[in-house]
Amino acid sequence: MKPKIAVFSLTSCEGCSLAILELEDELLDILGAVEIVNFREAMTERSWDIDIGFVDGAVSTPHDVEEIQEIRNHCKAVVAIGACSCQGGVNTLKNYRPEEDYRAYVYGEGAKHFPTLKAQPISAYVKVDYELPGCPMVKEEFLALVKAVLSGQKFELPATPVCVECKKKGNLCLYEKGIICLGPVTRAGCAAICPTFGSKCEGCRGIVGEEALQAAGVNLREQYDIPLDTVLADLRLFGAYQEETLP
Ligand code: SF4
Ligand code: SF4
Ligand code: SF4
Numbered sequence: 001m002k003p004k005i006a007v008f009s010l011t012s013c014e015g016c017s018l019a020i021l022e023l024e025d026e027l028l029d030i031l032g033a034v035e036i037v038n039f040r041e042a043m044t045e046r047s048w049d050i051d052i053g054f055v056d057g058a059v060s061t062p063h064d065v066e067e068i069q070e071i072r073n074h075c076k077a078v079v080a081i082g083a084c085s086c087q088g089g090v091n092t093l094k095n096y097r098p099e100e101d102y103r104a105y106v107y108g109e110g111a112k113h114f115p116t117l118k119a120q121p122i123s124a125y126v127k128v129d130y131e132l133p134g135c136p137m138v139k140e141e142f143l144a145l146v147k148a149v150l151s152g153q154k155f156e157l158p159a160t161p162v163c164v165e166c167k168k169k170g171n172l173c174l175y176e177k178g179i180i181c182l183g184p185v186t187r188a189g190c191a192a193i194c195p196t197f198g199s200k201c202e203g204c205r206g207i208v209g210e211e212a213l214q215a216a217g218v219n220l221r222e223q224y225d226i227p228l229d230t231v232l233a234d235l236r237l238f239g240a241y242q243e244e245t246l247p
Helices: 015-021 025-033 062-074 083-087 089-096 099-113 139-150 162-168 210-224 228-245
Strands: 004-009 035-039 050-056 075-081 130-132
Touching: 004 015, 004 062, 015 050, 015 139, 025 139, 050 062, 050 083, 062 075, 075 083, 075 139, 083 089, 083 130, 083 228, 089 228, 130 139, 210 228
Parallel strands: 004 035, 004 050, 050 075, 075 130
Antiparallel strands: none
16 A cells, blocks of 8 residues: 655645645656645645645644644644745744734735734644755655655754855855854755855754754854844744744
8 A cells, every 4th residue: 555645735835835746757756656645736636544744834824723733633644844834934924013914915905804823833733743844845855754754764854054064065154244144053954055156044944953053152153243143033034933932
């Protein structure tokens, strides 16, 4: 019996679900090993007999709450894919605005027909078995997770900050140009793609851990006289929920 997998989207741009469809050659190999039973972007059939449910998007409406609870009840394992699902992602920007402001901005006079909630990651509501962070998630990590689960092996995300990958590429650190970058506190795994192309890391893969936070706090102050709080203020784009839960 092939494992049955499903892909769901809550509040999001659904870019992480689309990233699965973009796997092309690799997707054919995966389809040989699993049965996709529920994937709104790709098929019309729906089944709720599911081994692994992949979920992109944050919980941001009462309907999202019902949906994530139903998904959890029907999936043996739940995998959060992408920053929205793992950390709340860009959806959490609304948490900093008065509710009546953003509802009126988005829905105008029809706002009363669209109930909303503070945006949160799915782990705020249900148990999550694995997380694949990033905006969008990293396709290679998706493939590695599927292979690990199918072969009964352990799957782990990198436990080092983006700076490690950035240094290996020989990039000039953006702090040397006076630009604040979240690489020292953000989980590696994206090949430091943003600083490699000249942009600062915005933290889309989430905070790597307490040790990295402490090390970054010391290093940034010693080398650049920048307090960690100033750096973490930039987390708001992708990690406002994380910002709330920082030690
Ligand atoms: S993490 Fe990014 S790409 Fe994925 S669903 Fe959210 S906004 Fe879209
Ligand atoms: S540019 Fe950013 S990711 Fe690269 S070494 Fe500097 S702080 Fe780290
Ligand atoms: S460099 Fe930072 S913002 Fe860019 S993809 Fe990697 S974790 Fe995300």
